[in-house]
Amino acid sequence: MTDKFISIEAIAKRYPGASGGEIAVFENLWLSMARGEFGCVIGHSGCGKTTVLNILAGLDEPSEGAVIVDGQAIEGTSLDRAVIFQSHALLPWRTVLGNVAYAVTSKWRDWDRARVKAHAQTFIDLVGLTGSEHKRPSELSGGMKQRVGIARALSITPKIMLMDEPFSALDALTRGTLQDEVRRICLTTGQTAFMITHDVDEAIYLADKIFLMTNGPGAVLAEIVENPLPKDRGRTDLHRHPYYYAVRNHIVDFLVSRSKTFAADVPGHDPRNVPVVRIGVSEPTIVAAPRAIETHPAQTIAR
């Protein structure tokens, strides 16, 4: 199955530098994801994660390259790609229901009020905000605001969900429950999701694939780590899984040391064929070329 539902092809993003020239946030970046996959990007601050996500959302344009979604190059934003913003980005003059309904009417312009309301209500219920429909964002807690953002994104039944550190501003407890909810929703609806996070555990819990980016400027996608944990993993017993520490250590090692020196350490790095890392019982190993994407992880992991 070589289904590339999302395919980022050779994108670059450059900004005019301080002294006349241009500074490339990243060059020649390739990244692909299959339908229904959950991808997490991890990398240090300023490496260009948000830039990649905004390009994928159509909010920003690459200086070079293209993004293909479902066989078509994207042009600008689309209702097929919903964004959950880090700062929730709710419209403060609208109520919870009003915010979700705004998205619903944007997608289905000809729906009448009752239908819009009923549809919006379904998604408000889904994120557990029943009873708060008529509150304004200023009357909600941070976690509740983020739930509204999730409900708004889900309500337009997008093909892809794009999330830029959606839970980073929340306390651990709220973050946990929202992670559970996002995972449940993505699993039941087969949603394709692309998420930026700084939280390694969040990535291990949610992602099928974890994309590791080196430090910028001139950041590259260094490795794709396949999540060795079973699909039915739970958030609270994550650390009991035999592969948990291996995968966690691998990512943390990357962030702590290898992300700085990657370019020097791996001179022949081919941005088009980013190595896929599969965590085994012994030591994590690079399982050669990108062909590995095609084989099903579960088969190679089996002892």
Place this chain on the structure above:
Amino acid sequence: MNASLRLRAAIVSVALFLAFIGIWHIATRGTGAVGNMSPEYAKLMGLTATAGKSAMPGPLDVGAKLWEHLKQPFYDNGPNDKGLGIQLGYSIARVALGYLLAVIVAIPLGFLIGMSPLMNKALDPFIQVLKPISPLAWMPLALYTIKDSGLSAIFVIFICSVWPMLLNTAFGVAAVRKEWIDVARTLEVGTVRRAFTVILPAAAPTILTGMRISIGIAWLVIVAAEMLVGGTGIGYFVWNEWNNLSITNVIIAILTIGVVGMLLDQILARFTRLVTFPE
């Protein structure tokens, strides 16, 4: 605590008011007859000189006159003798018309400037030059081209109230949080719908602040404009009463101008509160 503060402030206000009236009363009180003065001079100067009475009316005179005006605000005894209510009505109508025209022009234009960096840059030099011109400087040109004093006054109101609204609208529109615009973009909301559902509500508090500044300026300017063009209005009333040497009426007019200005400001303040959203 809060209520007691308000009560204490009210008490101080009343005390200050009474003190002011008292001082005013004492200062304008007659000082008794003055002797040895040439009868010619005494005749010329009237009671001011002979009875030692101040030319400045006291609070009691003003109060009595005010009561007269309030009893009969809308009488009309020809061009130079109209009730205070009628004169105020003329002024308010002119302000309302000029202000409305300014709203119609400034808000769409402000949206254009705020949304389009090109138009912002292109129109900036014009605005920079036109904005500091005193509205009254337009008066001769307005009289010459429009040839009607009433319409000229309306034009002057228009020109003075357009700038704060224009600049505030442009600023408010340009400063709408990028994430709200991004929300609209990811939802594929078209430009017109975006302008009405995101930019307008987000910029409304700033726009209304500009409108509030404008109404204040318009009310300041109408008095001066009506003094110039004459005929009707509270500004003309002030000038006419000055020519009649009726300082009492001048004081009453000043008082009414203040009260109406305050009311206009309060109305706009209420609207501003309506569109302000907590974040």
